[in-house]
Amino acid sequence: MAKVVLKLGDDVSTDIIYPGRFMATVLPTETPQYAFADIPDFNARLKKGEIPAGSVIVGGKNFGCGSSREQAASCLKGPELVIVARDFARIFLQNSINLGLNTIICPDIEADQGDELEISPDKIVNKTSGRTFTITPLPKARQAIVDAGGLIPYTRQRLIQGKK
Amino acid sequence: MGMTLVEKILANATGRTSVKKGDVVEPKVDLAMSHENGALVLNQFLEIYQGTGMEARVWDPSKIAIIFDHRVPAESSKTATNQKKVREFVSEQGISKFHDIRGDEGGICHQILPENGYVLPGYVVVGTDSHTTTHGALGALAFGIGATEMASVWTLGYMLNVEVPGTIKAVVNGKFPEYVLPKDLILYLIGKLSAEGANFKVIEFHGPAIENMSTSGRLTICNMSVEAGATSGIVPPDDETLRYLREVAGVQEQIKVFGPDPDAAYDQVIQIDVSQLDPQIACPHTVDNVKPVQEVAGKEIQQIVIGSCTNGRLDDIETAARIVEGKKIARGVRMLIFPASGRIFREAISKGYIYTLMESGAVVANSGCGPCLGVHQGALADNETALSTTNRNFKGRMGNPNAEVYLCSPAVAAASALAGVITDPRNGGKNG
Helix, strand or coil: CEEEEEEEECCCCCHHHCCHHCCCCCCCCHHHHCCCCCCCCHHHHHCCCCCCCEEEECCCCCCCCCCCHHHHHHHCCCCCCCECCCCCCHHHHHHHHHHHHHHHCCCCCCCCCEEEEEEEEEEEECCCCCCEECCCCCCCCHHHHHHHCCCHHHHHHHHHHHHC | CCCCHHHHHHHHHHHCCCCCCCEEECCCCCCEEECHHHHHHHHHHHHHCCCCCCCCCCHHHHHHHEEEECCCCCCHHHHHHHHHHHHHHHHHCCCCECCCCCCCEEEEEHHHHCCCCCCCCEEEEEECCHHHHHHHCCCCEEECHHHHCCCCHHHHEECCCCCEEEEEEEEEEECCCCCCCHHHHHHHHHHHHCCCCCCCCCEECCHHHHHHHHHHHHHHHHHHHHCCCCEEECCCHHHHHHHHHHHHHCCCCCCCCCCCCEECCCCCEEEEEEEHHCCEEEEECCCCCCHHHHHCCCCCEEEHHHHHHHHHHHHHHHHHHHHHHCCCCCCCCEEEEEEEHHHHHHHHHHHHHHHHHCCCCCCCCCCCCCHHHHCCCCCCCCCCCCEECCCCCCCCCCCCCCCCEEEHHHHHHHHHHHHEEECCCHEEEECC
């Protein structure tokens, strides 16, 4: 069971997820402190460690639109959050897959802050509302990167194969 | 069935006779661009090599471009240290297309690439910046990727798992009226498509208004295609492309030019007549919240920004200079100009535009991204409003979530600077 810790609307931009003024910080180990820095309550709870791994952020359509900054994915990967959205912007989705951030495309998702979700590979059951929502699987090509554990190990395999 | 321009480019880059929308391909990369975030790419690149026993060498140092622009000169010791690390890496690896903080060859990455002839028609260009879509103006497939993906490209020289995108054909007819600019066209199109209307798709631009448009204008429309979610914008290369590459970018080598097939399959065809277009404005806090300028005319503003990869080129600066010439910028308004490159800055000086702008009250800063992404120059105070020729107006974009940003053309920005309120430039600087 996973709790919804933040509910957001459509078009959540990378400027909201990881404001540009913190972009000089690049290392994935350091970015989580600035996640949602302009939503101070949530950022404070995250920094205090009050949000357990596996907690869910629910967004609407076009989650992660805007910049290609990878910090927007790494800052959420650090605390092992799960992002469920109706759909995602291209670069953010690819960055998430590359870094192993759990992003779930769920076109009809309805959930409020505090709701408890049961997430399985093909569906999400909102235990609070009692409703079930279908998950859209990732395209095959992207699933291969997820299965390899992210783009770094995936590329490393290719590199080694290429040298043989 | 024929191929779209992007299908042709990807077929070419994978050594196939044809590819179609939805195919998964691994195209070779002709140019891989990064800016300061090269520091993160470098970190991820070294991690790929970890434990392999191999020496970490980039696949082809002549195909990597690194341009410092986001925080120049460095705003903090952290940035300065990142820039230093990248400089050392560039030198170790022999990366030749490196543009440091300099007045002769520096500037914004999306201006440096075209003006140096680094991008040719048919190229596959990737960049760790979402506005890499800009380079579609030269008939290349150019798109933004993240730092880890770039590290993978630095290692292998090709992209892993690219799904061939579908294409939206935008046919732009008519002739631009006075004071209606390519920026107005792209804002209008984003408003029409919405911020995600072109997600995972390419926008291919056609029609007489595009054929008659300068490369500068084409760079503007392709630049902002990403604001409709597009993977890229692209203009089929033509005589204007060749003129720009030969005369401006100084390209000597042979240039191969090809367009889409006449029977290519498009996801959607959009017709626009620019003769009927009013100056447009994107209102807070999304780029697709687009209206004709008249609808928000009279709104007070405190800061004007003219610059960025979207509208910091010579014709943009010229437009602004002609509007403010001999007049004064309203008291209470800060007008900031950021030429897109050192070369453009020098040309604007020699043509007198910089003198005119400064005499009217504008401040001209060095080439770079400036306040566009809220990093170090031109931050906004609480409850302030900025009017900017840049490309994004998301909450917090200019460094303050309690401020608001409107996006417009250089003509709207300059006319509004004189009036101190949002102004339709067709009214001779009079509001309303």
